[in-house]
Amino acid sequence: MTTSTALPPAPVPPVSARPRFKKQVPHNVKTSRRAAWIFAPSLLVSFVFVYVFIGITVYISLSNWKIGTSPDLTLRQPFGGTYGEIIQEQRFQADIRNVVIFTVIFLVLAILGGLIAALFIHHVTVGKGLFRTVFLLPYALSFIVTGVAWRWIFAPSTGVNEILRSIGIQNPPGWTTDTTILGALNDPSGTDFLKVQLGVPVALLPIIFAAAWQLVGFAMAMYLAGLASIPEEYMEAASVDGANTWQRLRLIVLPQLWPSTITCFVLLLHVALKIFDLVVAMSGSGPGFVTDVPGIYIYNYLTSRYDKASAMAIILLLLTLAVIVPYLIRGYRKERKA
Amino acid sequence: MRASNKLKISLAVTAAVSLITVTGCSANQPAGSSAGGGTDKLEITSWWTSGSEAEALNVLIEGVKASKPGLSVDNAAVSGGGGANARQALAARLQAGSPPDSWQLHPAGQLKSYVDGGQVADLTELWTQNDWASKLPRDVAEAQQVDGKYYTVPIGVHRGNVLWTNPAVLSKANAKIDPAGGVDGLISTLKQVQASGTTPVCLGDKDIFASAQLLESIIMSRTGADNWKKLFTNEYSFDAPEVKQALEDYKTILSLSNKDHSAITWDEAVKKMANGSCAVSLMGDWAYGELLNAKKKPGTDFAWVTFPGKEDIFDYVGDGFSIPAKNIPHPEAANAWLKTLMDPKVQTEFAAKKGSIPAVTNADISTLSEYQQEAAKSFAKASVVSSLAHGQVTTAEFAQTYADAVSTFNGSGNVAAFIASMTQAQKTQL
Numbered sequence: 114m115t116t117s118t119a120l121p122p123a124p125v126p127p128v129s130a131r132p133r134f135k136k137q138v139p140h141n142v143k144t145s146r147r148a149a150w151i152f153a154p155s156l157l158v159s160f161v162f163v164y165v166f167i168g169i170t171v172y173i174s175l176s177n178w179k180i181g182t183s184p185d186l187t188l189r190q191p192f193g194g195t196y197g198e199i200i201q202e203q204r205f206q207a208d209i210r211n212v213v214i215f216t217v218i219f220l221v222l223a224i225l226g227g228l229i230a231a232l233f234i235h236h237v238t239v240g241k242g243l244f245r246t247v248f249l250l251p252y253a254l255s256f257i258v259t260g261v262a263w264r265w266i267f268a269p270s271t272g273v274n275e276i277l278r279s280i281g282i283q284n285p286p287g288w289t290t291d292t293t294i295l296g297a298l299n300d301p302s303g304t305d306f307l308k309v310q311l312g313v314p315v316a317l318l319p320i321i322f323a324a325a326w327q328l329v330g331f332a333m334a335m336y337l338a339g340l341a342s343i344p345e346e347y348m349e350a351a352s353v354d355g356a357n358t359w360q361r362l363r364l365i366v367l368p369q370l371w372p373s374t375i376t377c378f379v380l381l382l383h384v385a386l387k388i389f390d391l392v393v394a395m396s397g398s399g400p401g402f403v404t405d406v407p408g409i410y411i412y413n414y415l416t417s418r419y420d421k422a423s424a425m426a427i428i429l430l431l432l433t434l435a436v437i438v439p440y441l442i443r444g445y446r447k448e449r450k451a
Numbered sequence: 452m453r454a455s456n457k458l459k460i461s462l463a464v465t466a467a468v469s470l471i472t473v474t475g476c477s478a479n480q481p482a483g484s485s486a487g488g489g490t491d492k493l494e495i496t497s498w499w500t501s502g503s504e505a506e507a508l509n510v511l512i513e514g515v516k517a518s519k520p521g522l523s524v525d526n527a528a529v530s531g532g533g534g535a536n537a538r539q540a541l542a543a544r545l546q547a548g549s550p551p552d553s554w555q556l557h558p559a560g561q562l563k564s565y566v567d568g569g570q571v572a573d574l575t576e577l578w579t580q581n582d583w584a585s586k587l588p589r590d591v592a593e594a595q596q597v598d599g600k601y602y603t604v605p606i607g608v609h610r611g612n613v614l615w616t617n618p619a620v621l622s623k624a625n626a627k628i629d630p631a632g633g634v635d636g637l638i639s640t641l642k643q644v645q646a647s648g649t650t651p652v653c654l655g656d657k658d659i660f661a662s663a664q665l666l667e668s669i670i671m672s673r674t675g676a677d678n679w680k681k682l683f684t685n686e687y688s689f690d691a692p693e694v695k696q697a698l699e700d701y702k703t704i705l706s707l708s709n710k711d712h713s714a715i716t717w718d719e720a721v722k723k724m725a726n727g728s729c730a731v732s733l734m735g736d737w738a739y740g741e742l743l744n745a746k747k748k749p750g751t752d753f754a755w756v757t758f759p760g761k762e763d764i765f766d767y768v769g770d771g772f773s774i775p776a777k778n779i780p781h782p783e784a785a786n787a788w789l790k791t792l793m794d795p796k797v798q799t800e801f802a803a804k805k806g807s808i809p810a811v812t813n814a815d816i817s818t819l820s821e822y823q824q825e826a827a828k829s830f831a832k833a834s835v836v837s838s839l840a841h842g843q844v845t846t847a848e849f850a851q852t853y854a855d856a857v858s859t860f861n862g863s864g865n866v867a868a869f870i871a872s873m874t875q876a877q878k879t880q881l
Contacts, residue, residue, distance in 0.1 A: 180564050180847060184546070203859050203868070269711035290713045292862050308868070397657045400713045401862010402855075413854075416535050417847035 167430065174423035180416075195420045196428075203308035205425070207402035208410050212432070214313050215321055215406065216385040222325035224377050227332020228370070232362075234333070235340045245337070249330035256327065260394025263323040264289075267395070289396035291315040292403055309402075316403040320395050327391075328384060332377045339373035340366070379440060386433050493524045493784040495772070497555035498537035500530035503740060507804035511606070514797040519787045527551055545570050550775035552785040558594040558603055558769050559837045560683075560845040566597040571773040574601045574789070583793055586811045590835035594769065594843075603771040606792045607807035610826050611735045611766035611838045612668040612758040615721055615742070618751070620649055620730045628731070630757050634672050634700050637759045641707050644730040652704055653732040654712040655720030656861070662712075663840035663857045664766075665733045666701045672760030673697040676834035679764075683845040685881045689873035698866045705861070713861070725753045733758060735768055739822050740806040755822060757829065765833040768841045769810070845881065852876040 174195055177185040189195060199205045234244050251259060266272045267288040277285040294312035301308050343366065351361050389408030398405040407429045414422040493515065499508045505528070512524045529537035534555075541554055550570075556562060565571045578584060578601040584592045587605070595603050614637075616628060624647035626640045641651035656662035671679040673693040681687035688694075705712075709729065712720070717734055718741050724732040725747045732738075739749075747753055757763060772792055774785045791797055798809035802819060808827040809816065816827045837843040842850035852872065860869045 180568075202855070204855050264714070268714055270709070287710065288714070290711050304871075396714065398659060398858050399862075400858065401860075402858055403862060405858075413851060416538055417851040 167427075170423045170426055173419055174427050176420060178419045180419065184419075189420065195424045199421055199424055201306065201308075204402050204405060204410065206307065206309040208405050208407050208425075209428075210309055210311055211314060211317055211402075211404065212386060212388075212406050215317060215324075215388060216382065218313075218318075218321045219324050219328075219385045220378060220381055222321065223328045223332050223381055224374065226325060226329040227334075227377065228336050228374075230329060230333040231336030231340060232366075235337060245333075248333050251327045252330040252334075254327070256324075256390040257394050259323065259327055260391045263319065263391075264395045267319045286315075288319045289316045289399065289404060292400050294403075314403040316396065316399050320392055320404060323395065324384070324388065324391055328381060332381065335373045335377050335380075336370060339370045343369045375440070379437065382436055383433070386429060491519075491521050491523060491784070492781055493522055493553075493788055494527055494551040494780065495524065495553045495555075495788065496527045496529065496537060496541055496551045498529060498531075498534035499555070500528045503804055503806065507607075507801050510800045510804055511792060511797065514794065514800075515784075515788045515791040518791050519784065522784055522787075545775070548778050550778055550780075552779060552781050553772045553774045553788055555770060555772055556603065557841065557843045558605060558771050559843050560850070561842055561847065562595070562603050562771075562773070563597050564846060565773065566602055570776055571602045572776045572779070574604065574774070577601075577786070577789060581790070581793065583811075586793075586795075586813050588812065588831060588835055591767065591769070591810060591830075594767065594835075594837055595771065603773040604789050604792050605769050605771045605810035606798065607770050607801055607805055608810050608830060609735050609737060609768040609770075609807045610830070611664055611768050611841065612671070612764060613734065613736050613738070613826075614756050614758050615724060615732045615734060615738055616754045616756060617724050617727055617730055618754050620644065620727055623647055624649065624730065626730070628756050628759065630759050630763075632759050633761055634669055634697070634759060638700065638703055638707075641704070641730070645707060649727075650707070650709050650729040651731065652708040653720040653724040653729040654705075654708040655715040655717045655723075656712050657714060657716050659854050659858050659861075660840050661717040661720070661734065662861060663854050664735065664838070665704070666697070666857055666860075667838065667840050668733055668758040668766060669700050669704070670694055670697040671764050671766065671836060672758060673700070675760075675762060676764050676836050679836050680844075682877070683839075683849070683881060685877050689870055689877060695866060695870065698860070698869060701860075702864055702866075705864075722747075735766075736822065736826060737806060739820070749820070749822060763829060763833040765830050765835045766838050767835045768838045768843060770807070849876055849880045852880065 172186075175188055175193060177187050177189050179185065191197075230244075230248050234241055234248070237244060268274075269285070269287045269290055274285040274288075293315045294310040295315055297310040297312040299307060299311055301310060347365050347369070348361060351365055356364065387408060388406055389412070392404055392406050392409060396404040398409055407425055411422045411425050411429075414425070495512075497508060499505055508526065508528065512526060516522050516524060529540045531537075537555070541551075544550055545568075556565065562571070583604070587595075591605060591608070595601050595605055614628065621627065621644070624644040626643040626647075628640050629636050632640075644651040654661060654665065670693075673696055674682070674687070674691065678687045678691070678693070682689065709715075709720075709723070715723075717738070721732045721734050721738045721741060722745050723729065725742055725745065739755075742753055743749070758766075772789065774782075774789065779785060793811060795809065795811050795814035798811055798814045799816065799818065801807075802809050802814075802816075802823060806823070808819070808823050808830060812831050816824050819827070839845065839850055839853055853876075856869050856872045859865075859872075
């Protein structure tokens with residue numbers, strides 16, 4: 114791989130004309146062609162491994178391919194029948210409810226927690242490095258490792274319930290074994306289309322808490338970077354104008370941190386929608402699928418129904434796109450305006 | 452200056468990526484080509500990677516080496532997912548047309564999916580030549596067939612419907628479990644234990660198969676072995692009164708179980724039972740090895756009884772090996788491998804390490820543990836049926852539907868919904 118020598122040398126403008134701090138090579142036909150060559154391998158790789166594979170998954174989800182041992186690639190009749198089949202399942206409905214609840218509560222907890230931790234560390238004068246490390250450390254661990262520890266903590270017969278019992282609470286919560294749905298909107302009879310109770314599954318809360326605990330450090334790091342980039346002059350000017358701490362936070366810091374919030378939101382959303390390992394380690398699917406998530410569904414059906422596993426994967430992709438696409442469109446519009 | 456540095460860096464990254472891709476491909480190359488050359492080789496895949504499993508597999512490998520001196524055996528075991536990962540890896544190889552010489556599988560339903568895909572070789576000739584059918588219980592020989600032809604050989608047998616008991620807890624409650632007393636007898640004994648102040652049942656269904664296996668044991672006790680088999684040929688419905696009764700029994704037994712059952716695993720549950728937290732725990736006989744590892748004494752710390760029912764049923768969870776129908780790299784070595792597996796001596800040694808019992812009835816069981824000897828005797832005379840919870844009696848799809856229905860039932864306790872989804876599966880999946 115010594116193709117670099119074969120490339121034509123970059124066009125060099127006369128020395129006197131070169132600005133001292135040049136940020137970009139001037140665009141011309143030659144450089145953009147070279148850029149295309151440089152990006153070609155990664156474009157090809159991402160095209161094949163992302164878009165072609167998504168296409169294959171879409172096709173499998175529409176086909177009759179049931180078990181891995183004997184591929185049947187004929188299209189299923191009626192068209193899209195697999196999707197029609199799974200949306201009627203109690204398990205599927207529970208999964209969608211769970212992943213939505215998980216995502217909303219998790220994002221709020223992790224982003225708020227990260228913001229508070231970042232503001233605290235930004236303003237603390239002693240032990241800044243220590244606190245930063247303490248908050249960021251969980252993020253460096255694997256979900257399986259922390260999931261096992263959290264499972265012990267929330268085990269109903271041992272763990273945190275031992276402490277609760279010792280201070281006189283007779284019936285401590287069942288944590289991940291609790292099948293109650295908070296704020297249930299309906300009471301399904303079993304014969305309706307909707308087979309699950311819509312609401313907040315109590316069993317999911319310990320898992321959301323564990324996930325938020327682990328990713329608070331990540332949000333904190335994003336916010337710390339954001340805080341460092343707020344020009345000192347803004348704060349000084351606000352102080353001179355007589356703004357108090359709360360006003361400075363609300364009118365200067367938070368608006369300046371908005372880009373960090375958006376980035377946190379998009380990156381953490383991925384974690385929430387694709388959550389798998391933490392749930393597997395902490396509780397598995399749970400009684401009545403109170404803690405089941407699409408990731409576990411896909412994993413379970415990979416050995417018995419390729420079409421169903423693929424359909425669930427595509428639905429998960431659509432869920433992600435539903436949030437990411439508006440964000441991207443907004444970004445492009447802004448760029449065009451600028 | 453900076454721009455050309457950037458250029459160099461991006462070129463270096465591109466080069467590195469291409470190199471990784473190239474070496475990645477070439478690393479795969481020798482594996483494929485070596486499988487094609489030489490006649491003194493044998494490659495087998497399985498999901499036996501844990502301590503006792505790996506030791507047991509080694510017995511088989513040493514056995515085939517002894518029968519074919521100079522043979523080099525390539526053990527391509529893949530761990531994890533209760534065999535799911537190994538089956539994924541195997542499926543990829545079968546599709547690519549480069550199968551191993553032999554692979555591990557469950558008989559009956561799982562075997563059928565390989566037969567339907569045209570991937571396993573017909574071994575009927577080998578079976579008749581060696582008269583293997585006469586050395587096995589009839590039901591077991593049948594499980595190795597699809598449409599009257601043999602496609603696999605059985606190496607070991609596990610039993611799914613064993614009720615492990617804590618003698619101290621039972622005697623404290625002055626209770627006794629009578630295997631002939633049926634499910635009703637069991638439930639009244641369990642209530643007696645509850646009255647004495649101890650949780651009657653230890654269950655650990657964080658992995659749902661533990662519940663699925665408990666319910667399966669109750670269903671087959673209520674329906675009997677013949678009707679259990681007919682559930683999977685669509686000659687007997689999940690809508691039958693016996694199945695409904697079994698679900699009510701299961702609901703009662705769940706209410707007599709530890710409240711945190713969905714948070715603990717099966718091995719934690721059997722250890723809890725042996726520690727005296729409860730009187731009984733239903734689990735396959737792989738629990739025996741787990742209890743021995745936990746330094747529990749059979750007979751004093753724990754005992755066992757077949758899950759009570761109206762007849763003696765052996766819930767069979769079996770392991771066997773098949774060979775590929777096409778592109779088999781070393782047919783002769785694979786043949787020797789299958790013959791080794793059916794050697795009674797090898798099966799006894801294998802069972803001693805694995806904790807299972809030999810499949811062939813002419814194997815010497817006198818050196819095995821007390822539990823294994825009892826199970827082997829029962830295996831030879833009980834009605835042998837295949838497990839649904841382990842995906843043996845029918846297709847993987849049906850087994851997954853059942854597992855999902857059990858999970859749902861554990862949350863809702865809705866008998867009608869369970870029956871509806873299972874009868875629907877009987878109509879569409881069998």
